[in-house]
Amino acid sequence: MRYEDIVHRCFRCGYCKFTADYSDFNCPSYRKFFFESYSPGGRMWLIRAWLNGEIQNSERLQEILFSCATCANCVEHCVFTFSDDLVNIFVAAREEMVNSGIIPPPVRDYLKNINISGNPYKEPSEERGKWAKDTPVETYDGHDYLFYIGCVGSYDERAKKIAKAAGSLLVKAGVSLGILGDRETCDGNEVKSLGELGLFQFLAQQNIDLLKEMGVSKVTTLDPHSFNAFKNDYPALGGEFEVYHYTQVLAPLMRSKKLSLRDYEVSITFHDPCYLGRHNGEYDAPRKILESIPKVALIEMDRSRENAFCCGGGGGNFFTDILGGGEDSPNRIRVREALNTGAQIIAVACPQCAKMLEDAIKAEEAEDKIEVLDVAEIVARALA
């Protein structure tokens, strides 16, 4: 297994489970299951035991490995020099399981669907760009930016609204961008995090070849998960593009005259998506956008920025739901934390977070207290 030479180095001291100030457990799977085995240290020790033959691949071990949200809280807070590799180690262990062919059925189904259809929804690729109908967003044809949407924004009904809002807003702000439409395929970020490296490389190569063929040099993404794949994984496969999350493109344009904003008196708390924040260090762009809207009151949750609590959708859990369910599912914990701020809106910058938190609001029966909106949707509401 990759990183096999590191797994014995975990002291299981538990710093990885916390926020920086120790105010709460911040590992989503540990917080939900509360057994040490579901913490980063537990995973390290169990991976080693599995590699040594002391325990076997089992449903439980699969749940332990695949419930990791790859949120990188452990990477942020582990005190050892190998901290940067913690998520990589968990992904490498998943790779071992995938290679052995014994994996949880939802993971198997997700990977199978991507392999066959190029998306997890088993939808035809012709449907991918349909969200853009009746918007000013064009198909890419030498525009400054390729606007990459990803599977969730392309197919999920809720997320399509976010794609529409973000795309329309960027065009209104004067950004020259186009989408791939039916030529887009899955970015592979979740495929990789679920341990199917071969399929990831195939998908990435497809995207890279297409973008190169089309002469794309700059990419902006709707989804931080896509952003992560393009920015951090594609270069090693020859995909050298300038990559931005859409909030990074939008933030500097908020003061331009093209976006005339009215007063929007509302209190908002921003939920940092892990693949924008901890994985890529972008905490400010979405906040700058929100702060540009007159009369918006931005209230931080107790856990924010580097210490944000994951919605539980990362690492493929958005699709597999291994980490979801019950009062202590991470998305419900996060919604309760947002409710504590008194904010009227949970702002997100990720279609996966949006869905996760919206589901949690329903489960918490808090629809009359708070709503989830993407940053782009909030700006759209505030347009004069």
Add this chain to the structure above:
Amino acid sequence: MRDISRSLSEIVGENYVSDKPEEIYFYARDPGLMPPHKPDYVVVPQQVEEIQEIVRLANEKRIPVVPMGAGMALTGLVIPLKGGIVIDMKRMNKIIEVNEKARYVIVEGGTSHGLLKSYLEKNHPRLRHSIPDSPATATVAANVMIHGQGRLTQQYGFNSDMVSGLEVVLPSGDICKIGSCSLSPNWFSKGAPLPDLSGLFLGWFGATGIITKVALKLYPRKKMRDVEIFVTDREDLVPNMVYELTHTEMVEDINVFAQPMPMIFKDNHHITLFITGDTDEELEFKRKMVWDCLDTFIKSKDGGFMGIPPVMKPTLLDMPQSSVSRFADVKKGGGFEYSGPIIAVDKYPECSRKVMELASKYDLAYSAMARIIGRGHCMMFGFAFTFNRADPDMMARTRKALEEGSDFALAAGGVFWKPTIDEQRMTIEKMDPVTKGLMKMIKENLDPQGIMNPGNWEVH
């Protein structure tokens, strides 16, 4: 067995019971060197009533019960030596009450020191507790149970001395309140003016009951905090230096460390002094007192204050000091363990020579760390060795070094702190027979079926 599993599920909910190989593997061991023993079940309760029911079930079925905090003692105290049910307490982590004026806090037993520190800083910025240097996940109940020490130990003694009340689930399943809380709504004293019953539980590692609530004394949190390091190559003078420092009553905490790396530390002893103040004047006054008291040693060229590099200061002032955990990776192997006897401060020279001798004999990387307890009443001296978990030979050498360290400490008049099962046997063997008899009587009367963390503090 299935009956027990079903019964436990009915008590805590099926999601919080496991007899799966993964939990059995993990909870069979701690990060130290003691051999693993498998539990039969692991449970994660949330309510004291659940613990009562678990203990009653264990009594009925005559199976062992082992309460566990973070499992960071390193000496195997929560390894279930005779199997049974491991109760992971960390889901019971509520901070129940802070009495600002009476300066105490009541917490559930599984509350971590990290959480308590964070809570006090946010909500009661003028109060603090004695935070140990074990990782932040170490729990309050487990720490007082093992007589842990912390940042305020030089001023107020062991962390268990700072307990001001307990709630304990007895081996019968009954809840027992210890101290003023047994008859008053206020948890200001664990004993006086009543007979102090806390000794029936503190230090017993769960062999006489499970601590479910702890009241801890809180202390003034000053606005400023700083650290100084006095360096000497005269280990024989360290006890005198500590004597002078404790006489000033100006210091928050005194630790002495000696280690071979980095090179500037080699062959020196570093007396680390923490000082606090609400104003610059207060801080500088204390600093002056501290400097003045060591002046004779400076003049005799036996030591001097070290300039602390700016990058080093935050590490030293960190609470808990996460750098302590990093010692585990010195050999890129994820392990360290220490024998940490409580011993007279004047034994510092022998102890520090011994740790270096053992490191050399067994070819190990070492760190010697002494924490002064009270005004020099004693110290915890850590014979600490780091090891590579993937190197069985190094682990064996570390075990031998620790065993020799233990033999040495006992012979030098030390008493083992959080002793391994072997050190417990050595302790009981050497103990005054009447004391031993009293311990036996207590254990047999409180836990007649011997179900509470069996193997620990067993007097035969």
